[in-house]
Amino acid sequence: MGGDGMPIVEDPLSLEERNGVAAVCMTKLELEPMPALVDDVDDSVNKAYAAWPDRLYLVGKDGKIAYRGGPGPFGFDPDELETAIRGELGLPVEVPEE
Amino acid sequence: MQRLSLAAAGFAVALAGCRAEPNAVEAEVEPVEVAATVSPPMDAGDEHDSIWSYLVARYDADGDGSVTPAEYGRASFDRLDKNGDGAIQAADFEAGARDNSEAMRRQRSQQLLAWYFQTDDDANKLPRTELEAAARTYDTSGDGKIDAEEFGCAAEERRELGKRPTRRATRELDAFATLLDQTDEDADGLLATAELVGFFDAMDDGDGVWNLGRGQRSSRGSGGPPSGPAAGTVAPDFTLSSPEGGAAVTLSSFAGEKPVGLIFGSYT
Numbered sequence: 247m248g249g250d251g252m253p254i255v256e257d258p259l260s261l262e263e264r265n266g267v268a269a270v271c272m273t274k275l276e277l278e279p280m281p282a283l284v285d286d287v288d289d290s291v292n293k294a295y296a297a298w299p300d301r302l303y304l305v306g307k308d309g310k311i312a313y314r315g316g317p318g319p320f321g322f323d324p325d326e327l328e329t330a331i332r333g334e335l336g337l338p339v340e341v342p343e344e
Numbered sequence: 345m346q347r348l349s350l351a352a353a354g355f356a357v358a359l360a361g362c363r364a365e366p367n368a369v370e371a372e373v374e375p376v377e378v379a380a381t382v383s384p385p386m387d388a389g390d391e392h393d394s395i396w397s398y399l400v401a402r403y404d405a406d407g408d409g410s411v412t413p414a415e416y417g418r419a420s421f422d423r424l425d426k427n428g429d430g431a432i433q434a435a436d437f438e439a440g441a442r443d444n445s446e447a448m449r450r451q452r453s454q455q456l457l458a459w460y461f462q463t464d465d466d467a468n469k470l471p472r473t474e475l476e477a478a479a480r481t482y483d484t485s486g487d488g489k490i491d492a493e494e495f496g497c498a499a500e501e502r503r504e505l506g507k508r509p510t511r512r513a514t515r516e517l518d519a520f521a522t523l524l525d526q527t528d529e530d531a532d533g534l535l536a537t538a539e540l541v542g543f544f545d546a547m548d549d550g551d552g553v554w555n556l557g558r559g560q561r562s563s564r565g566s567g568g569p570p571s572g573p574a575a576g577t578v579a580p581d582f583t584l585s586s587p588e589g590g591a592a593v594t595l596s597s598f599a600g601e602k603p604v605g606l607i608f609g610s611y612t
Contacts, residue, residue: 305595
């Protein structure tokens with residue numbers, strides 16, 4: 247959804263349109279310089295990861311899934327991803343104080 | 345909570361799919377190293393602070409402040425020309441501009457209600473009873489209506505209890521306004537429980553339950569295991585490009601080098 251709560255555009259029909267929407271997304275959400283990739287119009291990667299509307303995963307150095315987050319939006323938990331990343335990198339896992 | 349700095353290894357790759365709430369912005373993973381194969385991000389930040397701004401820059405060939413069919417292409421054009429006056433202009437993107445698609449409106453409002461009015465852990469269903477129960481918890485004054493303050497406070501409490509939505513602090517006013525927009529029959533600026541339930545019933549197919557999440561988007565739910573690849577299995581490989589169309593990135597190329605964080609998000 248757009249910043250004002252309204253949907254911005256309907257499903258982009260072409261990869262070109264997707265690229266445009268993705269670029270705006272990265273800007274509006276201030277995600278740069280995090281690298282962004284755009285899925286195919288058939289959402290093949292999204293489907294392979296059952297990732298709609300949002301989801302977090304961590305792929306280990308061994309190319310295997312190290313962490314699979316719950317399906318979004320309720321399962322989307324950056325804290326869990328952080329813990330998983332720490333685990334993969336051999337860093338101490340800290341319990342967040344909240 | 346301590347922020348994690350990924351100076352040693354690993355970076356996060358954000359994949360843009362197609363729709364819904366942009367949660368990825370709140371991930372506290374800081375990517376430091378950027379793979380050489382990924383192009384630098386497009387510097388759209390300074391030029392485009394709105395979708396209209398982006399569209400006009402990209403499609404308004406003759407610079408007259410209107411994007412014509414010839415300039416954009418008929419299929420996309422019809423979708424965006426909200427007031428149907430034959431041109432896509434700033435007016436079609438103003439706050440009052442209405443989305444043509446009933447299905448999109450329904451899905452968005454259902455999603456909003458789900459985010460704020462669920463009480464159990466089943467994120468895929470919102471029964472009317474759950475909506476009513478949640479509305480009661482928001483209505484701290486007990487007058488049957490939720491005002492902006494009650495909404496904000498309740499959302500804050502839910503965050504503290506660890507219930508979703510968690511990191512949407514800036515979105516509550518938007519959500520409240522959008523919900524009002526959809527349901528405020530008597531235009532009193534308050535979300536009456538009766539209005540919410542009335543809205544629910546109007547969109548319900550009669551079984552008293554809204555099915556959310558994957559079931560709502562049948563065009564996207566198929567293919568691949570319903571739950572996604574489990575931990576310990578080989579990550580499905582892919583090769584995708586950045587929005588700027590730079591060199592493609594293949595997931596498996598990082599095997600043996602570094603872990604890769606995948607942040608799936610969407611933005612329409």
